Amino acid sequence: MAEKVKPFEKIFPYISYRWKYDDGEYSPYAPFTEVQFISKPIESINDRYEKGFNVFMVNDVENIVLNNIPKGREDVIAIDILYTESISSTVYILKTIEIDAADRGNGFLNGIIISKRALGIALPNNELSRQFDAVPLKAKSQEFTANRLIYGNYVTKFNQGKNDLGGDGLQIKINTVGVVDPVSGPSVKTNRTYDVGVVYMDKYGRQGGILSQKTGNNSENSSLIKTDFTYSSRIKLTSKISSQPPVWASAYKYYVKDVSTDFYNMTAFNSYLDGDPGDTEAANVYLQFDSKDRNKITEDSFLIPKRNGFYYVNRKCYNRAIKNTSTRY
Secondary structure, eight states: OOOOOOTTTTOOEEEEEEEEETTSOBOOOOOOOOOOOOBOOOOOTHHHHHHTSOTTOSBOOOOEEEOOEEOOSTTEEEEEEEEEETTEEEEEEEEEEEOOGGGTTSOEEOOEEEOSOOOOOBOOGGGTTOOSOOOOSEEEEEEEETTEEEEEEEEOSOOOSTGGGTSSOOOEEEEEEEEOSSSSSOOOOSSOEEEEEEEEEOTTSOBOOOBOOOSSSSOTTSSEEEOOSOOSSEEEEEEEEOSOOOTTOSEEEEEEEEOSOOOOOOOOOEEEESSSTTOTTOSOEEEEOOGGGGGGOOTTOOOOOOOTTGGGSOHHHHHHHHHHHSSOO
């Protein structure tokens, strides 16, 4: 009997939604979920060696269950369930759920099951970058021309100076915390520099510009943080805003950017000591990589070894490893 093929076996799916209003207009997309992925259970470790790759890194998800989708205000008559994948930026409508008139304006949708890639209508690409409706703060005139809404003598953008944020501008503290349980899962990358920005929003969804605090690298008084080379567990970033929000703001959200230089991850499948067998004090170590990784390394590259338990190695060994592998490959 043939093995059942899972609907998302080779796919990293993401789910979102949008509201449809009673005048036929649509809201911007809600934030997409994290990738819906569960790896295949390990049955026999020999499969990995026989086939030459990690056979367990396939998506074992059969059903995606959606809960706590807000129904919106009284003028929301339907909700579109949206779907996209890691291999494409196209967003599709999976299904449209009509809301009964008696249930509008309160409550949540629960128990929505997605069990297959039943792709519907593909939405325009520019909808993906429409995070809010660009309505001005105020205007002296409004007119419709050629089915377009036009404002005149309008004021746009918010004031976000130091005085609007309590007198000292944005004050933010970034840190890292370890995640011990479960052992595997999402984690912030190590040996990276991250810049964390803050965007304030008003009650209509209009947003100000991205705010950040640049007073140093990896400082307590900065929106920049550099993660260590290695940790004993998974890590995540934490942030605390100590400054006052603008008077017009009702919500805020974070933006995180990796400002580090380019990094490549390579797997060495063999290593050789430059010495006699059993000699642990050899001056050089040779690592063997797949030929497909050849273009990732140049004569000026630094190779930083990383393996389970490496954080117990002292700093002296770490420096020696970098020195001895910087020009030998």
